[in-house]
Each structure stands twice: as C-alpha cells, then as structure tokens.
Amino acid sequence: MERNTRQRTAIHQCITAAGRPLAPQEILEHAQQAVPGIGMATIYRNIKSLLESGEIATVSLPTGGDRYEVAGHGHHHHFHCRACDKVFEVHACPGDMQKMAPKGFQLESHELTLYGLCDQCK
Numbered sequence: 001m002e003r004n005t006r007q008r009t010a011i012h013q014c015i016t017a018a019g020r021p022l023a024p025q026e027i028l029e030h031a032q033q034a035v036p037g038i039g040m041a042t043i044y045r046n047i048k049s050l051l052e053s054g055e056i057a058t059v060s061l062p063t064g065g066d067r068y069e070v071a072g073h074g075h076h077h078h079f080h081c082r083a084c085d086k087v088f089e090v091h092a093c094p095g096d097m098q099k100m101a102p103k104g105f106q107l108e109s110h111e112l113t114l115y116g117l118c119d120q121c122k
Contacts, residue, residue, distance in 0.1 A: 006034075057069055057072075077093060
C-alpha cells in the first residue's frame with residue numbers, strides 16, 4: 001500500500017482541483033504552493049505511483065508531452081490551446097466512428113484532439 005505523504009496529497013489535490021489535464025510542470029507549480037521545495041523528481045515519482053494505483057490517467061497528445069487527469073471520467077476528448085499550451089476536457093463525441101474506418105476494418109477505439117485558442121487566449 002502506498003504511503004499517503006504530504007507531497008502525494010498535494011499532487012493529487014492539484015490534479016483534481018484543476019479540472020483539466022495538467023503537464024508535469026503545471027503540477028509542480030501548483031504543488032509548490034502547498035509543499036514549498038517539492039521538486040520535479042518527486043512529481044514524476046508520484047505521478048508514476050498515482051498511475052499505478054489507477055487514481056489518475058495519462059492524456060497523450062499527438063504533439064507530445066503527456067498530461068495527467070483524474071481517472072474515471074469515461075469517454076471524452078480534449079482541446080489543446082496552441083497559444084498557452086493548456087489542455088481542456090471536451091465532453092462531447094461525434095459518435096460512431098466505425099463508418100470512417102476502411103472497409104473490412106474493425107474499429108476498437110478512437111481519440112480526438114481539437115486545436116485552437118482557448119477563451120483566455122483568443
């Protein structure tokens with residue numbers, strides 16, 4: 001069983017409070033408010049632990065740089081702001097994507113990332 005340290009609690013709380021996927025650097029900046037002196041190695045160690053326990057999930061973007069969000073949101077997509085580099089959740093889906101697969105192929109899953117400017121950057 002994983003120890004519930006101040007650092008782990010701060011990291012989990014900042015991911016939960018953000019309401020959107022966070023990059024490791026964003027997690028560091030938020031966690032430092034609760035635990036001054038926390039370092040990037042601690043962030044990565046706790047991200048790994050939180051992933052292994054199923055508390056958070058990875059959001060992998062085609063442009064690189066994984067983000068992390070609270071697990072259990074169900075099927076959803078993401079919006080990536082090209083100006084501020086933040087990623088936001090999109091709780092909508094265009095629906096049945098099987099019709100887009102080549103004839104004879106069986107679709108198992110899909111990911112959709114929208115790109116543009118968020119409301120703060122436009």
